[in-house]
Structures are given as C-alpha cells and as structure tokens.
Amino acid sequence: MGYGVKVEVWGDLALFGRPEFKAERVSYDMMTPSAARGLLEAIYWKPALRYVIDKIHVLNPIEFTNIRRNEVKAKASARNIQTAINNQGSLPFISTSDNIQQRASLVLKNVHYVIEAHFEMTEQAGERDNQEKHYAILMRRLKKGQCFHQPCFGCREFPANFRLWEEGEIQAAYQGQEKDLGYLLYDLDFSNLADIQPTFFRAVLRDGVLDLADREVHR
Numbered sequence: 128m129g130y131g132v133k134v135e136v137w138g139d140l141a142l143f144g145r146p147e148f149k150a151e152r153v154s155y156d157m158m159t160p161s162a163a164r165g166l167l168e169a170i171y172w173k174p175a176l177r178y179v180i181d182k183i184h185v186l187n188p189i190e191f192t193n194i195r196r197n198e199v200k201a202k203a204s205a206r207n208i209q210t211a212i213n214n215q216g217s218l219p220f221i222s223t224s225d226n227i228q229q230r231a232s233l234v235l236k237n238v239h240y241v242i243e244a245h246f247e248m249t250e251q252a253g254e255r256d257n258q259e260k261h262y263a264i265l266m267r268r269l270k271k272g273q274c275f276h277q278p279c280f281g282c283r284e285f286p287a288n289f290r291l292w293e294e295g296e297i298q299a300a301y302q303g304q305e306k307d308l309g310y311l312l313y314d315l316d317f318s319n320l321a322d323i324q325p326t327f328f329r330a331v332l333r334d335g336v337l338d339l340a341d342r343e344v345h346r
Contacts, residue, residue, distance in 0.1 A: 134242045135239075142232060142285060143159050143162050146325060151233075154235050157240075160314060162280070162281060164180055170273075170278060171265045171268050171274075174251040176248060181338075184240060186240060192236045194232050200228045201221050272289075311328060313327055314326055326344045328344050
C-alpha cells in the first residue's frame with residue numbers, strides 16, 4: 128500500500144448522479160468512490176500516481192432536497208465538427224439561449240465526508256518520481272488549501288471545501304447502525320477504450336463508514 132491521507136470535504140449541495148435516470152437528475156445516497164478520486168485529483172494529480180479510495184466516512188446524516196436547474200438540451204456533434212474542420216468551414220456551435228430547458232434534480236444537502244485514500248505509482252512514473260516527493264506536495268497543498276482546479280461534488284456548480292483531516296478519531300453519523308445503500312457506482316473500466324464499462328458494488332455503511340477493502344465489483 129502507498130502513502131495514505133485523510134481529507135475532510137464538505138459543502139452545501141452534491142449530485143452524484145445515478146446512471147439509470149436520464150432526463151431528471153437523481154443523486155446516490157452518498158459520494159461514490161470515483162467522485163472521491165476525482166476530487167483528490169482536482170487537488171493534486173500527476174500521470175505518475177493513481178489514487179485508491181480506502182474508506183469514506185459520512186459525517187452528516189443523509190438528506191435530500193429538490194432543485195430546478197437550467198441545462199442545455201443539445202449536444203455538439205463530433206461528426207459535424209470533424210466535417211467542418213476537414214472542409215475548412217465555420218465550426219458549428221450550440222446557442223444556449225435556444226437550447227435551454229429546466230430540469231428537476233434530487234440532490235444531497237449539507238454533505239460532509241472524510242476520504243481515506245492512498246496513492247500508488249503507475250507505469251508512467253519516471254526515474255525522478257517517488258512516493259515521498261508526491262506525498263510531500265499533496266500534503267503541502269492540503270494544508271495551504273491549494274488545488275489544480277476547484278473540487279466539486281458531482282457538478283461544477285456544487286463546489287467542495289477541503290482540508291487535511293488532523294483531528295484524530297473520526298465521529299461519523301449512524302453509529303451502531305448498518306445501512307444498506309444498494310448498488311453504488313465504483314468506477315469506469317478503461318481496460319478496453321472501445322467499450323468503456325461502468326462497475327458497481329453493493330454499498331453498506333457500517334457505523335457511518337463505507338469500507339472499500341472487501342468490495343465485490345460487478346458490471
């Protein structure tokens with residue numbers, strides 16, 4: 128196992144979208160491991176390292192709220208853009224004022240987590256890359272509140288506050304309880320770039336902690 132770190136993250140709203148809902152946005156009951164990894168990568172990431180999420184502590188009870196957001200209903204066509212490039216014509220664009228629509232979203236509110244993670248070196252690590260070097264940079268960024276880009280909870284309009292957890296024992300919600308959250312998105316399998324597949328696992332909160340050590344991942 129590589130160097131470990133505990134990061135406290137919190138915010139007003141979060142949306143970790145369930146893939147089975149298309150038009151309307153519905154959040155999972157808590158942060159997914161892939162969202163936790165993306166949040167850490169927003170703080171510090173290099174091709175030489177890969178984050179592995181070990182545990183997610185849920186500090187606040189799970190609460191939902193409904194909101195309505197303006198979204199763009201159209202998508203840019205890669206084929207049309209490539210055709211315009213090849214023909215040296217004007218690039219197509221999407222007018223937000225003409226393609227705007229309101230959609231309801233079921234989101235989490237008052238979210239507060241502690242992410243336990245470690246990182247491992249990848250095959251892209253160079254001769255000058257080592258765990259001590261990257262760990263020192265990560266710790267410095269966490270202590271100073273620095274990041275590569277603003278971390279968020281699922282959507283960019285839901286920013287995440289973060290800091291290094293240095294307060295000792297973590298007091299999670301749901302002490303003495305076991306809470307079955309059903310199937311939760313774990314990550315995307317990029318082993319075959321022509322057929323990227325989502326992977327899921329059965330998420331169970333025990334004493335407010337999602338332990339990913341003994342997960343059983345399914346497609």
